[in-house]
Amino acid sequence: MSTPTATGSAPSSVLEQDHRELVASFESFIRRELEPLAAELPETADLPPAELRAYVRRRSAALGFYAGDYPEELGGSGMPFTAVVLLHHAAGRSGCPLAAYALAGSDGPSPLLLHGTEEQITRYLVPLVRGEAARCLALTEPHAGSDAFHLTTTARRDESTGEWTLRGRKTFVSNADRADFALVVASVDGEATAFVVGMDNPGLRIGQRYEGMSGEPMFELLLDGLRVPADAVIGGENGVGAALGNGIDSLSRGRLVVAAMCNGIAEHALAQGIAYARERRAFGERIGAYQHVQEHLVSSRADVETAKLLTLACARLVDEGTEAPENAALAKLTSSETAVRVVDRALQVHGATGWVRGHPLEFLYRYVRMMTIIEGTSEIQKVIVARAMGLG
Ligand SMILES: Cc1cc2nc3c(=O)[nH]c(=O)nc-3n(C[C@H](O)[C@H](O)[C@H](O)COP(=O)(O)OP(=O)(O)OC[C@H]3O[C@@H](n4cnc5c(N)ncnc54)[C@H](O)[C@@H]3O)c2cc1C
The missing domain is CATH 1.10.540.10 (Acyl-CoA dehydrogenase/oxidase, N-terminal domain)
Structure with missing residues (x-):
């Protein structure tokens, strides 16, 4: 076969x-x-x-x-x-x-960092692109998750030296334990501003470690009178208050990348479901012969193909320079919800075998669950689409 x-x-x-x-x-x-x-x-x-x-x-x-x-x-x-x-x-x-x-x-x-100064691009972006350095993003706060720019972390400038002092608490920061530097978003007089900060800065401390359902841990970052030089603002003087605008440029791409990962994971899970249904026997038949099992797999195939086509069409629009935030939101919503559903169905087709610790589907079942939360939750994607439809 x-x-x-x-x-x-x-x-x-x-x-x-x-x-x-x-x-x-x-x-x-x-x-x-x-x-x-x-x-x-x-x-x-x-x-x-x-x-x-x-x-x-x-x-x-x-x-x-x-x-x-x-x-x-x-x-x-x-x-x-x-x-x-x-x-x-x-x-x-x-x-x-x-x-x-x-x-x-x-x-x-x-x-x-593409909006960084020439010096920031050379010093931070180039090593990242070459894979020689790692960074983290400190945006989320205990009371600012989906409402990401409702920040309480502040940055104040010392007018005599031009230095900045940052105070606040960030949470759920991935990669903080192995990053060379952090991109920290703080409020300057109510305007979101992004700073680049070396992880060895004594004013930046890793607090609590959060173990997730799978994979990488996340960390609390404590900014306790963190002092950074004037040139730590991403984009220099023009970058003060500009994090929101510059971030929005990139959000759509990040969402499409998550959508693509989800589509790949879903396709992989579906392939495993099909393989198992073709081999496993019950009541004298291969389980794939039963319509309830076919329903799991055929519906998954339809969902995966839909999500793939939508994601790829949106990516092409990005290349054509006509990206719209609601397109990426629709793709991320569709693909992440599809991946969670498809992995769940593939595990169901495997019965207890898929539930056993160490089985690839057992891992994927836990891993894929974050996809409807990161890069904006499913509900936030719906808010974006609803707004684009003139609602709310
Ligand atoms: C694996 C993982 C890695 C992460 N890595 C990072 C990182 O590196 N850096 C970083 O800064 N953050 C990171 N985060 C945090 C992530 O960005 C937030 O979890 C996410 O933005 C949601 O915020 P929240 O968890 O506070 O949920 P909340 O915003 O409190 O939302 C709770 C619930 O309310 C819903 N909700 C909120 N507002 C609305 C609304 N207007 N309409 C309808 N429903 C709404 C949400 O959809 C959700 O279901 C990470 C999270 C995870 C899970």
Whole structure:
């Protein structure tokens, strides 16, 4: 019997014909270099060691995959955004636990830094694009999550020296334990302003560590009279009060990347569900012969194809320069909700086998749950779409 895929024998969608060679060479990198490394990890380890993740990042950057859409003069490959989306999809679809670290995520280059001064771009953005440095983003606060810019962290300027003093508390910061620097968003007279701060600054302290349902921990960051020089404002003087505008430029792309990862994960889970349904027998038949099982798998296929087409269409609009925030919101909403549902159904098809600790679906069931929360919750995506529809 041929190896089942999530798409049967049909090409998964016409849009995937684009960038086929690039995706094939990324998949070959995963197969030849990352899968052998992943095979040595303990089966129940949710999080690969930090040194291994850093190695994967650097190696992928050297091959031109990591941060592929950043310009070549910054160390990227100048790829269209559609190509980046397809790579994230391929990483999720591979099922390899190291593949996600081969592509820039929450510790990688930030579009906020594209608005940085020349000096900030050279000092911070270039090492990030090359995979040589890692960063974190400190935006969320105990009372400012979805309402992200309702900040109580403040930054005050000393008019005589130009230095800034930041006070406040940030929460749920990913990567804080291994970042070289943080992008910290604080209020300057009520206007959100982004600062770049070395993690070795004595005024910046890691507080509580939060273990999530899977994978990477998150951290509290305490800013206790954190002093930074005048040139720590991203974008220099023009950057004061500009974090919101500059951030909005990048939010759509971040959401489409999450959507693509979700589509890949869903496709991978679906392929596992199909494979199991074709082999496992009950009541004298393969379980895939039963309509209740088919319902899980066929509905999943329809959902995954819909989410993929929507995400890829939105990515193409970004490349054409006609991105609209509600498009990315629709794609992120559809893909993340689909991935949670598809992983759940695939696990159901596996019965107790999928529930056992160490089974790939057991991990994915916990891992995928964050996708409807990060980069704006599903409810916030609906708020964005409702507003674009002239409601609310
Ligand atoms: C894995 C993970 C990694 C993260 N990494 C980072 C990071 O690196 N840096 C960082 O700064 N933050 C990070 N976060 C925090 C993340 O950005 C927030 O969790 C997210 O913005 C939601 O905020 P909240 O958790 O405070 O929920 P809340 O904003 O309190 O929302 C609670 C519920 O109310 C709903 N809700 C809120 N407002 C509305 C509304 N107007 N209409 C309808 N429903 C609404 C929400 O959708 C949600 O269901 C991370 C979170 C997770 C889970």
